[in-house]
Amino acid sequence: MKLSPEELRWIDERLKTYKIIYSEIYHEILDHIISAIEQKRAAGDNSDIEILFRQVVEGHFGGYQGIENLVDKRRAIYIKSIKKLWRQSLQRYLNWPMLGFAIVALLLSLEVPDVKSIKLSLVVGCILLAFSPIVYASFSLQGRVLKTIKGTQPFLRRHLIGVASAPASFLSLLVLYVLWNVMDYLPPIIFMTVTIWFLLLNLAAIHFCRQFTTLNPTAE
Amino acid sequence: MGTNSLLKGTLQTIILKLLEDNTEMYGYEIAQNVKEVTAGEIMLTEGALYPALHKLEAEGFLETFTQVVDNRVRKYYRLTEDGGREVTAKMSEAQLFIDQLQILLNLKPTVK
DSSP: OOOOHHHHHHHHHHHHTTOOOBHHHHHHHHHHHHHHHHHHHHTTOOOOHHHHHHHHHHHHHOHHHHHHHHHHHHHHHHHHHHHHHHHHHHHHHSSHHHHHHHHHHHHHHHHSOOOHHHHHHHHHHHHHHHHHHHHHHHHHTTTSSOOBTTSOOHHIIIIIHHHHTHHHHHHHHHHHHIIIIIGGGSOHHHHHHHHHHHHHHHHHHHHHHHHOOSSOSOOO | OGGGGGOGGGHHHHHHHHHHHHSEEEHHHHHHHHHHHTTTSOOOOHHHHHHHHHHHHHTTSEEEEEEEETTEEEEEEEEOHHHHHHHHHHHHHHHHHHHHHHHHHTTOOOOO
16 A cells, blocks of 8 residues: 655655665665555554554664664675775786786886986876876766765765775875985885886776676676 | 574575576565565564675675666665576575484484
């Protein structure tokens, strides 16, 4: 038995007080509650909507705490999936061709002159490699992550760009240290090693963004 | 309900099997289906059902899509190809477990 628009609005407003921030799980719980109440009404229970709502939330979900646990579990599963996909993306480039490329690049770096301009070029390369995944993730993942009921995408900021910006975090520390302290004393091979590391993270981050899908982040 | 405490290890199997038989279902429908098929003897708690569905989805055994039904968003689950293979594996596991349990509870040791 269908509920009236007023009753549906009341349920929606009441459920919003439960602070289920992610729209996906919010709509799933909302649909469940409405379906259960509709069935109760169809079975002849004409109790007030407030009583039926309380019965369903307490009986099916274990009340406010039960719903909160459900949301926490969903978030934990989602984060775990993201981390798994990031590990898979890194492993994809930890292979023999990459190792061969790294060896050749490191050998070449032994031959280049030990001058500041070359070291600075490599540092600039690192910066580009580190920040390009953040820009890529910001655009390519729009609309493919969990949204809040207000339409914002905290997962994009907190977890996905967080993953993509990991290289930048490392880089910040490294660059500051190198630029201000020991650049003149380090040989180019050190800078090349760092560049290769950032190249690896960059490729992994881009692969991660391409593989990521909203509802099944472990698509690979 | 006593039977519910025995369900813990078989919840994923039940969900996968139901989705194999019904193609696509939403959360409430799954819970109701189990209740109806078992004449109310087994009732899935939503606190266990939804995390199990989300885990199966994250593992790539289920895929989801949404439809607007009566002005609200309804999320449907269906098996992926991997999910289809997993049903067979889980059913075999469950069958083996039931057979072993039957032997144990009937106290009829097998002699090889």
